[in-house]
Amino acid sequence: NVDRQTLVESFSGEKFYLIEVIAFILQYLKDLLIDHHCRGATPLKTTDFDWVITVPAIWDARGKRMMREAAYMAGLLTESKRISEFTPISSSPLPVPDEVNPDKLSLALEPEAAALYSQETVAEQIKGQPSAAAISHPTEYLVIDAGGGTIDITAHVEVDGAIVVQNVPIGNAWGGTQVNEEFSKLLQKIVNDPGFEKFIASGEYTKNQATLNKIVYNEFEKQKVLFGQGKMEEIAVELPINSVKFYEEALAEGVKKMSGVEYEDDTLYINKSVTESKLFGPVIQGIIDCTLSAIDKIDNCPNTFYLAGAFGGCKYVHEKVSPAIKRYYQSKGHTDTCSVLVPPTPHLAVATGAVMWRKNPEKFKARRVDATYGIGSATTFDPKKHDEAHKYYSEDHKKDRCNHIFRIFLEKGELAKADEVVTTTLTPSREDKTIMYIRIYSTPQLGIQYIKDENKKLIVTIIGELVLDVPNPDNLPLRQRKVDITMDFSGTEIQAKARYHVTGKEVKTVCDFLST
Ligand SMILES: Nc1ncnc2c1ncn2[C@@H]1O[C@H](COP(=O)(O)OP(=O)(O)OP(=O)(O)O)[C@@H](O)[C@H]1O
Ligand SMILES: [Mg+2]
Numbered sequence: 389n390v391d392r393q394t395l396v397e398s399f400s401g402e403k404f405y406l407i408e409v410i411a412f413i414l415q416y417l418k419d420l421l422i423d424h425h426c427r428g429a430t431p432l433k434t435t436d437f438d439w440v441i442t443v444p445a446i447w448d449a450r451g452k453r454m455m456r457e458a459a460y461m462a463g464l465l466t467e468s469k470r471i472s473e474f475t476p477i478s479s480s481p482l483p484v485p486d487e488v489n490p491d492k493l494s495l496a497l498e499p500e501a502a503a504l505y506s507q508e509t510v511a512e513q514i515k516g517q518p519s520a521a522a523i524s525h526p527t528e529y530l531v532i533d534a535g536g537g538t539i540d541i542t543a544h545v546e547v548d549g550a551i552v553v554q555n556v557p558i559g560n561a562w563g564g565t566q567v568n569e570e571f572s573k574l575l576q577k578i579v580n581d582p583g584f585e586k587f588i589a590s591g592e593y594t595k596n597q598a599t600l601n602k603i604v605y606n607e608f609e610k611q612k613v614l615f616g617q618g619k620m621e622e623i624a625v626e627l628p629i630n631s632v633k634f635y636e637e638a639l640a641e642g643v644k645k646m647s648g649v650e651y652e653d654d655t656l657y658i659n660k661s662v663t664e665s666k667l668f669g670p671v672i673q674g675i676i677d678c679t680l681s682a683i684d685k686i687d688n689c690p691n692t693f694y695l696a697g698a699f700g701g702c703k704y705v706h707e708k709v710s711p712a713i714k715r716y717y718q719s720k721g722h723t724d725t726c727s728v729l730v731p732p733t734p735h736l737a738v739a740t741g742a743v744m745w746r747k748n749p750e751k752f753k754a755r756r757v758d759a760t761y762g763i764g765s766a767t768t769f770d771p772k773k774h775d776e777a778h779k780y781y782s783e784d785h786k787k788d789r790c791n792h793i794f795r796i797f798l799e800k801g802e803l804a805k806a807d808e809v810v811t812t813t814l815t816p817s818r819e820d821k822t823i824m825y826i827r828i829y830s831t832p833q834l835g836i837q838y839i840k841d842e843n844k845k846l847i848v849t850i851i852g853e854l855v856l857d858v859p860n861p862d863n864l865p866l867r868q869r870k871v872d873i874t875m876d877f878s879g880t881e882i883q884a885k886a887r888y889h890v891t892g893k894e895v896k897t898v899c900d901f902l903s904t
Contacts, residue, residue: 392482399597404474405482407454409891414441418464435599438492439464439608440742444538445497445557448758449718450832452495452881460485465492469721484808495880496742499542500553500752501655503531505741506694506731507544513732523727528690532679532709533738536701537563539675543690543870553755558682562674564699565605570667572604575656578642579635579650588636599628614806615663616702623658623667672705676712683716691717691726701734722724749879754805757877759830762796764839765814777842784819784866792840794848797875800834804877810872815866826873826885828852856887856895864890 394406418434425432441455463470466488475482507529514521527546532539539562543554576582588596607625614620627635633656643651648662658667683689693713695706710728717726731737745751769779769788782789797810816824829839829848839848858869870889875882887894 390450392454392457392484393475394454394739398596399601403477405477407458407482408461408471408474409460413717414459414462414464415471418462422628424694433467434464435489435492438746440492440494440496442496442498442501442738442742444540444559445499445542445758446538446540446559446779451881454497456490456493456881457485458803459493460487465489471635474517483699485775494746494749496745497542497557497880498535498552498558498738498742499531499533499540499559500544500551501600501739501741501745502533502540502696502737503529503542503544503694503741504551504744506531506539506696506729507546507735508744510694510729522729523692526690528688529692529694530679530682530686530690531694532675532837533697534695534705534737535697536565536699537561539563540679541678543682543686547753549751550753551751552753554804555682555686555760556756558685560674560678562611562671562678564671566674567667568604568608568669569610570599570670571608571623571658574649574658574662575603576630578646578656579638580642581635581638582606587631590634591630596630599631602628603631612667613702615668616699616704618703618707622724623663625656625658625872627654627656629654668704668708670860672708673704675700675709679709679713680716683713683720689717689720689722691724692724693728695728695730696734698735698739701730703736711799750806752806752878753756754803755878756801757798757804758800760796760800760836761798761828761875761877761882762794762831762839763812763814763826763828763872763873765793765795765892766791770876775838775842778838778840782817782822786815792838792844794829794836796836798877800832806878808878809874811872814873815869816858816871819860819866822857824856824871825859825888826854826856826871826886828854828875851882852884852897854884856886856888857891857893858888859891862890 390406392405392407395403396406396409397403420435422432439459441459443452443455460469461464461471469488482685511525514525516521529546530541530543532541538559540557540559541555542557545552545554558715572580576584580589587600590596603625607627608623611620611623611625639651639656643649649657650657693702695709699705705726713728714726733740766789768785769790774790778790779788779878780791781787797811797812798804814826827850830851831848836848839846841847854873856871858871860869872887872889874887875884883896885894885896
């Protein structure tokens with residue numbers, strides 16, 4: 389549950405605001421790009437670009453909002469603003485950044501971008517050489533985007549050239565870096581040093597952490613990629629000198645106790661069988677489990693699967709995942725076989741797809757909402773329908789009312805169409821109200837009737853607030869003081885607005901998911 393105050397810690401234990409760390413990273417990438425484009429015949433500035441940031445589809449609204457705010461801080465949308473230093477940690481919240489040129493930034497969902505890329509490039513391949521194609525143009529497909537940190541799965545149906553997203557995002561954290569983490573665990577076992585604690589304590593903390601990072605994320609990484617490409621049958625990790633010095637004896641002892649590993653000339657060798665079972669095994673299983681559960685959850689499972697992302701596109705992962713999908717597909721009673729295809733450049737699927745999406749966002753006609761969204765409201769108390777705990781007497785209405793009702797716009801899993809918005813109408817709760825605070829709530833649960841429990845404790849999450857002036861100069865009765873609340877769920881970010889019938893005035897939310 390991230391918010392503006394979420395902190396991250398560096399190696400050396402220093403703390404920073406996560407949002408500022410992201411802002412610095414975005415700024416760094418932006419500067420690289422601008423630097424590349426500023427020396428040509430037609431130099432380009434920051435504001436010449438439409439920016440697209442890709443996020444995993446399983447991120448909730450808060451995560452997306454954090455990315456957007458980090459982009460504002462990084463000066464992606466203005467020429468002037470840029471982050472130059474970290475704010476010292478304190479108890480006062482970070483200020484909300486200015487929303488300048490918000491339309492110049494959009495957030496693309498990674499599996500959707502990967503899907504768009506896969507479908508369009510594969511369609512082109514088929515069109516180019518129809519007789520040589522393994523499949524005919526698929527109109528239903530499932531995309532598995534396996535990256536470094538996450539596995540994201542989405543299922544699409546193509547209708548008249550447009551795309552309908554079939555599922556609520558499905559995913560888990562069995563990305564490629566988990567292979568590195570499995571290697572780290574194996575190494576801890578070999579040298580008999582859980583958490584590498586003895587090594588870390590043996591010298592300068594930061595330096596030793598950097599050494600471990602080098603082993604796991606540089607030396608092992610290179611070997612992992614070669615193994616994944618099918619270019620090597622075993623793993624040979626060269627260990628940095630200071631780790632060798634410290635672990636010399638432990639390494640010699642450790643490899644004796646474990647079959648399939650050897651140590652010679654500062655290099656740790658791991659044979660194919662151990663690499664497969666201990667390092668790649670659990671991660672491949674994570675991808676397979678996630679995919680099979682997606683197949684179960686999606687009605688009418690398609691027979692085309694795209695495997696994208698740099699991890700998903702590697703030869704070894706395809707070799708292991710493909711037969712597992714095929715077996716499961718057939719076990720579900722399908723008489724045909726399914727195809728598990730890797731698109732032309734799987735590692736660029738998300739980035740290229742995000743650009744395709746930005747050029748043609750209308751391509752997506754509908755998506756499933758990832759949570760239940762609604763507002764709180766009150767209505768006449770009905771003893772057959774309502775819970776006594778929420779009953780109160782209203783002087784203005786001269787009767788019993790039921791409070792805390794969760795008035796739902798869309799329930800998790802429902803289809804939100806691109807050309808459709810959901811509107812509901814409220815009136816102020818009392819005659820004397822001239823300003824309304826309309827909170828927008830969400831919950832991952834289904835079937836929630838009230839926003840609070842019997843003890844008046846909030847059981848849904850506040851994700852935004854509309855503040856609307858509702859003056860009443862002509863002393864109209866409550867029922868004529870209508871306010872329409874409209875929510876649009878079809879895009880990648882949720883938008884809300886409220887309109888007061890009496891004045892015609894409208895407010896939009898800065899759906900501020902992070903302050904609450
Ligand atoms: N040939 C290969 N064999 C094994 N792993 C590979 C290979 N090539 C790339 N990887 C792994 O793929 C991962 C990176 O994939 P990708 O670039 O798709 O991730 P990402 O988009 O940065 O992460 P995420 O999608 O989780 O946010 C890394 O863990 C990398 O080690
Ligand atoms: Mg990715």
